[in-house]
Amino acid sequence: xxxxxxxxxxxxxxxxxxxxxxxxxxxxxxxxxxxxxxxxxxxxxxxxxxxxxxxxxxxxxxxxxxxxxxxxxxxxxxxxxxxxxxxxxx
Amino acid sequence: xxxxxxxxxxxxxxxxxxxxxxxxxxxxxxxxxxxxxxxxxxxxxxxxxxxxxxxxxxxxxxxxxxxxxxxxxxxxxxxxxxxxxxxxxxxxxxxxxxxxxxxxxxxxxxxxxxxxxxxxxxxxxxxxxxxxxxxxxxxxxxxxxxxxxxxxxxxxxxxxxxxxxxxxxxxxxxxxxxxxxxxxxxxxxxxxxxxxxxxxxxxxxxxxxxxxxxxxxxxxxxxxxxxxxxxxxxxxxxxxxxxxx
Numbered sequence: 001x002x003x004x005x006x007x008x009x010x011x012x013x014x015x016x017x018x019x020x021x022x023x024x025x026x027x028x029x030x031x032x033x034x035x036x037x038x039x040x041x042x043x044x045x046x047x048x049x050x051x052x053x054x055x056x057x058x059x060x061x062x063x064x065x066x067x068x069x070x071x072x073x074x075x076x077x078x079x080x081x082x083x084x085x086x087x088x089x090x
Numbered sequence: 091x092x093x094x095x096x097x098x099x100x101x102x103x104x105x106x107x108x109x110x111x112x113x114x115x116x117x118x119x120x121x122x123x124x125x126x127x128x129x130x131x132x133x134x135x136x137x138x139x140x141x142x143x144x145x146x147x148x149x150x151x152x153x154x155x156x157x158x159x160x161x162x163x164x165x166x167x168x169x170x171x172x173x174x175x176x177x178x179x180x181x182x183x184x185x186x187x188x189x190x191x192x193x194x195x196x197x198x199x200x201x202x203x204x205x206x207x208x209x210x211x212x213x214x215x216x217x218x219x220x221x222x223x224x225x226x227x228x229x230x231x232x233x234x235x236x237x238x239x240x241x242x243x244x245x246x247x248x249x250x251x252x253x254x255x256x257x258x259x260x261x262x263x264x265x266x267x268x269x270x271x272x273x274x275x276x277x278x279x280x281x282x283x284x285x286x287x288x289x290x291x292x293x294x295x296x297x298x299x300x301x302x303x304x305x306x307x308x309x310x311x312x313x314x315x316x317x318x319x320x321x322x323x324x325x326x327x328x329x330x331x332x333x334x335x
Contacts, residue, residue, distance in 0.1 A: 006335030016136035043197035
């Protein structure tokens with residue numbers, strides 16, 4: 001396993017940043033990759049947190065599903081790579 | 091899905107350190123007083139440190155105590171080149187305050203109502219969320235079968251050793267520890283890295299349909315998860331949490 005792969009995390013590690021914004025339990029939300037169409041729980045997505053932002057990728061095809069960047073006073077979220085987010089309602 | 095009663099956006103809160111204890115040569119147990127409401131075993135929190143120039147760093151830590159316990163405990167492994175852990179292990183003292191947000195997560199969670207059997211597989215400080223599950227299992231009087239396979243480097247590196255020995259005496263609980271670097275004379279547990287052969291022998295078999303939780307360093311978690319799926323465990327029941335390299 002190379003250096004970058006060893007630093008790979010999963011969606012659990014991005015959940016706090018996402019729940020700064022989304023008022024739902026985010027790790028159980030199911031995301032469909034816009035690249036390959038695979039669906040996975042956010043907890044199952046792969047996360048690279050060493051970049052200036054947080055890059056969240058599809059575990060099936062490695063396409064970027066979400067990107068987060070925090071700057072003073074705001075969070076930017078790029079969801080181009082997520083075709084859908086399925087959010088369980090209780 | 092398992093969730094808190096009311097879900098809201100998370101905000102940063104201040105927690106007071108009530109105890110700060112070195113547990114192993116590389117890991118400390120940090121107990122916090124904070125009003126988070128009830129958490130679920132397996133959930134984590136984010137800790138945020140702010141430097142005097144405003145630079146901030148945050149890391150996720152699993153909650154190592156059960157919701158039935160009085161304090162929210164973390165197990166922090168000191169990473170020599172780390173940005174956050176050396177502060178938490180070397181500088182922080184009882185009485186200090188730190189910023190955190192949580193509890194976070196509903197996927198990597200087990201509570202008594204979900205029943206069993208449950209197979210837990212930990213590498214190093216990845217045992218932290220499983221300490222919470224074991225305490226909760228006892229506090230809730232659960233009769234679910236709970237089995238832990240825990241890989242540590244040496245006997246001195248076993249986190250929460252005394253509690254694990256006590257849990258091992260309880261009905262329905264199995265604690266199976268393997269040492270990967272050195273084992274003392276007379277060691278009765280396993281020796282060697284967790285590999286496919288050890289998993290086939292030590293893990294509740296797929297035919298009994300256990301819920302499986304794997305937590306630890308990324309390479310450990312991915313290797314174990316892959317081997318379990320190859321041994322017939324359904325990918326959806328093998329839940330993973332990676333700590334990084």
